Amino acid sequence: MWHQSETAIAALHLCGSIAALGLLLLSFTSSLTAKTLRHPLVIIPAALAILSLILSPFHELPIRNLLGSTRTGEGAIWWLDITTLSASMIILWRVKFYRKALICIAFGSAILCYAGTFLHNIYGLPYTPYYFNDYLAYLILCLAPLCWSWLKNNFKSSAAFIVFYIGLNALLYFTNNKAMIAFGFTVPLFIYILSLMQTKNIVVAKHLKWLALILLPPCVIFSFYMITILGGIQGFYSFNDSGIFITLASRAYLIHAGIEPLIHHPVDFLIGTGWGTFVEHITRYLPIDWLKLTDFSGAQWDGMRDDHFHTHNMYIETLNATGVIGLALLYIFYISIYRYSKKTNKDQALLLALGLTSWASLWFMFPLHAPYLCFAIASSCKMSYVKMPRLIHQNAKPIIIVVLLIALALQATTSYIAQATAISYRKNEPQKLEITDASSFNQTCKMTYKDFSAGGIQLARMLLNRTRYLETITNEELREKAKIEMSEEDLKPENIRKHLLEINHIFCQAQNYIKNSSASSIQLNIALLMARGEILLGFDALLTEQENKYYLSGWQESLNTWLDIAPTRTDQAIPFLLFNIIHNKEENSKELLTRILDNNAQDPVALWFMGLKTLNDPDKTQEGLSMLKAALNNGIERLMPIDEQLLSDLKSIP
Known part of the structure; x- marks a missing residue:
């Protein structure tokens, strides 16, 4: 089968x-x-x-x-x-x-x-x-x-x-x-x-x-x-x-x-x-x-x-x-x-x-x-x-x-x-969880998923599937591509939030699984990072203040843990770095960018965001452009979408 x-x-x-x-x-x-x-x-x-x-x-x-x-x-x-x-x-x-x-x-x-x-x-x-x-x-x-x-x-x-x-x-x-x-x-x-x-x-x-x-x-x-x-x-x-x-x-x-x-x-x-x-x-x-x-x-x-x-x-x-x-x-x-x-x-x-x-x-x-x-x-x-x-x-x-x-x-x-894990996975109906604790590792929730410390692989799949589904139904182009029909009633913010509350519950379970289980999979760790980035960048308008703090809590620490696991997978830092640019918090990116560049001075992700940060200093414009060009040469286009005009301008620079 x-x-x-x-x-x-x-x-x-x-x-x-x-x-x-x-x-x-x-x-x-x-x-x-x-x-x-x-x-x-x-x-x-x-x-x-x-x-x-x-x-x-x-x-x-x-x-x-x-x-x-x-x-x-x-x-x-x-x-x-x-x-x-x-x-x-x-x-x-x-x-x-x-x-x-x-x-x-x-x-x-x-x-x-x-x-x-x-x-x-x-x-x-x-x-x-x-x-x-x-x-x-x-x-x-x-x-x-x-x-x-x-x-x-x-x-x-x-x-x-x-x-x-x-x-x-x-x-x-x-x-x-x-x-x-x-x-x-x-x-x-x-x-x-x-x-x-x-x-x-x-x-x-x-x-x-x-x-x-x-x-x-x-x-x-x-x-x-x-x-x-x-x-x-x-x-x-x-x-x-x-x-x-x-x-x-x-x-x-x-x-x-x-x-x-x-x-x-x-x-x-x-x-x-x-x-x-x-x-x-x-x-x-x-x-x-x-x-x-x-x-x-x-x-x-x-x-x-x-x-x-x-x-x-x-x-x-x-x-x-x-x-x-x-x-x-x-x-x-x-x-x-x-x-x-x-x-x-x-x-x-x-x-x-x-x-x-x-x-x-x-x-x-x-x-x-x-x-x-x-x-x-x-x-x-x-x-x-x-x-x-x-x-x-x-x-x-x-x-x-x-x-x-x-x-x-x-x-x-x-x-x-x-069989018990299969039933836990197939019949799992996430509860709607209102976030009450701003710390992502202290929030309590009922564990409806159980796999006897086999790594939480299906839990990672549940989290990603739910997050991607929410992104699909809130994007008209993706909705048409997936052939999902939604009424105006379904698309009202209060009804969309119901999906987000279910994601809260799965996310909380995943956090607690990593915290309490004797063994957690790499897939579960990356699923948490991917879901966190999707929610904070894509659904920030739906988040309550408490939820916003909850998903922000421990983000950088999780990224550092991830880079210990997979040093070359710096693509997972992109949502965090973008979030800091959007919210004028680029100083929060400095420590992470330094770590990545210390490990690989040619890393396209670190070069790109360090270049953008350096451009803010009028005295270092050329240095910033050089970093952006280097990131482009090292393949940043494959890792994240780049504005077409910016791309054209960079490529025209000798």
């Missing part, structure tokens, strides 16, 4: 906990649980989950690391779900009745997802398995090996391949996933040709298969990296207006953005920064040296338009979240799907492994994808066990019981947190 997927995440964790409970109960009566938990394709995701859990205390948002990103759920517990579900399905696959049941459920649900997604697109239904058709390709990929196996068992080899090839490409075509369409067109042919080669030269064919599987991820990542070097880091929509160029350019930018925090803090190459934090990095390291912030939302992925964003590359995402050890585990995991497949299913397993590595190099996974991955593993793997040390082997049963009890508790708790 998309924008509705928190419940799906909670359901995945619940299913994972049920699987853990089943494994736990089975361990009392059978050795099958102990054997299956030693399967390499169970151990590797378990290792990723354990690594993520161990690293949690070292991350800024430890609870978010468990939960994963707000809408996709990729996190420590997500890998724990894959572990218990894979183990359960591997066991069930060995029992004929349950094998048939799994097949029926997998194919039946895939058909429903496929149909539901297209019905949503055609008829605009309010609910859909997937918002975009692209993600259906993952389901097709996970079911394809079993279809190919069935065809090979019932038809001649060449006929089976032709039917499979046509069917696979037909289904992928309708998903409109260009990368997977290209995969479906080329990779099955590659595998089939190598299979024909095996009859003459088995060694060469086998080596080529392994080579393709091993080299695919690094080659894709290196290609994207080269795009940023050869074409420059231009972000989304930069190479062309449509088609494959968007895909290539945007992913190159996102991969670069994913590696950026690791470059700034090399120790994070070892421990990562935690799952679900990619938007945090985009927000902190937003490349304002080339990004145009005066464009419409959506022209660039700036990290604040959506709270769920990601690198579109599972390898970089895992490196970012868990460091190089986690990256190595993910890399080995996909390769192991081919390594530990049945001899009779080698070609099918190679198709699956290459498909998963391709997907991981270009996309990400949703909650509904995880069970299909587990199903694909169970349907293609052979029974294989990792030999354990004697001490563990002798105490296997109590160890398994303890481990599964911990897994069960974590999965069940995370399921509750995910």
Whole structure:
């Protein structure tokens, strides 16, 4: 799902906990649980989950690391779900009745997802398995090996391949996933040709298969990296207006953005920064040296338009979240799907492994994808066990019981947190808050939002959405663009103030969240700054004297805190500096401007406002103009709108 997927995440964790409970109960009566938990394709995701859990205390948002990103759920517990579900399905696959049941459920649900997604697109239904058709390709990929196996068992080899090839490409075509369409067109042919080669030269064919599987991820990542070097880091929509160029350019930018925090803090190459934090990095390291912030939302992925964003590359995402050890585990995991497949299913397993590595190099996974991955593993793997040390082997049963009890508790708790947070976010109805305390950190308000110290990311989204909505309905041009109809009664100041009173309540909650929570996100910090600037500059006529003091209180302190977090994001100081000019309080800007220039003498924001301030001194006119010219050369036009006449005058100065 998309924008509705928190419940799906909670359901995945619940299913994972049920699987853990089943494994736990089975361990009392059978050795099958102990054997299956030693399967390499169970151990590797378990290792990723354990690594993520161990690293949690070292991350800024430890609870978010468990939960994963707000809408996709990729996190420590997500890998724990894959572990218990894979183990359960591997066991069930060995029992004929349950094998048939799994097949029926997998194919039946895939058909429903496929149909539901297209019905949503055609008829605009309010609910859909997937918002975009692209993600259906993952389901097709996970079911394809079993279809190919069935065809090979019932038809001649060449006929089976032709039917499979046509069917696979037909289904992928309708998903409109260009990368997977290209995969479906080329990779099955590659595998089939190598299979024909095996009859003459088995060694060469086998080596080529392994080579393709091993080299695919690094080659894709290196290609994207080269795009940023050869074409420059231009972000989304930069190479062309449509088609494959968007895909290539945007992913190159996102991969670069994913590696950026690791470059700034090399120790994070070892421990990562935690799952679900990619938007945090985009927000902190937003490349304002080339990004145009005066464009419409959506022209660039700036990290604040959506709270769920990601690198579109599972390898970089895992490196970012868990460091190089986690990256190595993910890399080995996909390769192991081919390594530990049945001899009779080698070609099918190679198709699956290459498909998963391709997907991981270009996309990400949703909650509904995880069970299909587990199903694909169970349907293609052979029974294989990792030999354990004697001490563990002798105490296997109590160890398994303890481990599964911990897994069960974590999965069940995370399921509750995910769903409780989703309900808190969706059903949150802000109260109308009259400001009674001029200090923004002392104002009391009822906390209607709760996310168990996961960072307040949805709260940041609520605050920005409400503030932007108020700005939209009070601006005729924006109102027409958004197709929002408002009556004269709706636009009366007393009715507009009702929206402002609700923003007061969300703003107060956000302030209190940062004050009282053990961990707050970068997104929540910047949302407060953005909302404060919008309200004081855009709605000052609606504010009471007490409200005006409330929003002014602590503004400069918040900016200083922000610059400690993100020293290059000086664009967030623009509203404060503009406010001081409008209200003839430019002296209040001096300390902040000095700090910014001390950090970067070429900062366009500081140069621009320092230049305007210097122009007030008749003896320093030339110095002021030089600063304004320097700010112009350094890109101030991309960060804030500049008066056309002033711009023309400055450009005419030699």
